Amino acid sequence: MARKHLLADLIPAKLSADNSSAQTQDLPEPAASAFVSRGAIGAVSRSIEMLKSQSITELDPDVIDAPDVTDRLEESDEHFQEFAAQIKEHGQQVPILVRPHPTQEGRYQIAYGRRRLRAVKAAGRLVKAAVRQMSDEELILAQGQENSARKDLSYIEKALYSAELERKGYSRQLIIGALGVDKAAVSHLISTAARIPADVIRMIGPAPKAGRDRWVELANRTEQKGALEKARKLLQEALKGKSSDERFVAIFEGLAPTKKSTVRAHLWTADDGVKAAKFKDENKSLTLIIDKQAAPEFGEYLMTMLPELYRAYKDARKTANDEEGSN
Structure with a gap:
């Protein structure tokens, strides 16, 4: 602010045509002089x-x-x-x-x-x-505008900051103004921070190289059974001395879903040489795939015969159990 603006209040108001101001024209001269003096002192105080x-x-x-x-x-x-x-x-x-x-x-x-x-x-x-x-709201806006100018807050810092502000009771509109983003972005930030416990975020740190998509995927992974306990253990014991980005990568990979082992399908060939089906024999299931081109209507026939096949299976099991009991 220019000095002439700061000290503008020290200049007496412009006098009217009869050489008197509106505030002092009805006062005796000593009183008018005192009024101007007090006004000048007040203006100095305000300027200071x-x-x-x-x-x-x-x-x-x-x-x-x-x-x-x-x-x-x-x-x-x-x-x-x-x-x-x-x-x-x-x-x-x-x-x-x-x-x-x-x-x-x-x-x-x-x-x-x-x-x-x-x-x-x-x-x-x-x-x-x-x-x-500054009021509380003005302080928050000042924080946000400074960081927006530098553009160096990481995604998760913005997310955690947004969630903390909302938890303290500040409006979404204020958060939007502080971060310089739109309503949808603020909702996304708060949602991400809400899905990952704050202590885990703070142990990982700002992780500036990890963007929105990877943090959202990490949130998905932390919601699996036992994932948070595993993450906290890694952060407390195995990741000391690592950078924030290194900690993020280690947790991200450590919580990756276990890849299911692929079971190769086996070909089943009938006595007449027709390759009618393929099957996968896994620990908890047997998958049968009928080739409709090689054996048309075989699948439909198999389904109609399934009740009879199951009864035959039960009878065979009963006979085998009876024989074992008699021995």
Whole structure:
């Protein structure tokens, strides 16, 4: 905001043709002078408050708290250390955005720049921050607009953020505005996050290379019996030290459906040489396939004879059992 706009209230109102203002024309001269003085002081106060609301200042990182809903999952320690080293060497170039804490005097809440805040704190420095009065909704919109500008939130971070906002009671319209997506996309994000437990998502991490389709398929796989227990065990024991994308791939492959063993069909040839049928003999079933071209109407005849064949089978079983009992 230009300075002339900030200080516009300090300029007295334009006088009328009779050299008096509408507010002071009926006042005695001393009173009118005092009125103008008080008005100027009030304008200065308002301008100072406006300047303070947009000011860049340096704050102790320890007095800055996270907001109720965070938009990011934790990154790997290796990547953070690289970023922290750059901050330590070159200093903080871009300020973070904070608001005065809504319930704790002397403290602040961060809207965006958590990674910068963490790096500056690790360097033992004060953090440069823009301080702005914001409602909860304005803070969420600021978070979303910052991330939309950078376009570096992963799919699952957006999904988890959307689900957390809705769980906190924020409207879908606000979530749409924060993420810069349409209604259908927000519904899809929330649905995906709801199908995978938050603790599993957080253990996997942002997985930036895994897009929407693979996360949706992972959601399908986690709904199979025993899948979540298997996933948590892998994440807690076998995947320590792996990157987020590596953890995702390991879980994705670890929960893949078991491929059924393919049983080859055997050809059945009648005494006259006609190759009338094929069959598959598996553990729990026997599949018979009649070749209608090789043996027309054989299948229909077989179905009519099936009750008699079954009775003959039962009689044969009974006879065999009786013989075994008598021996």
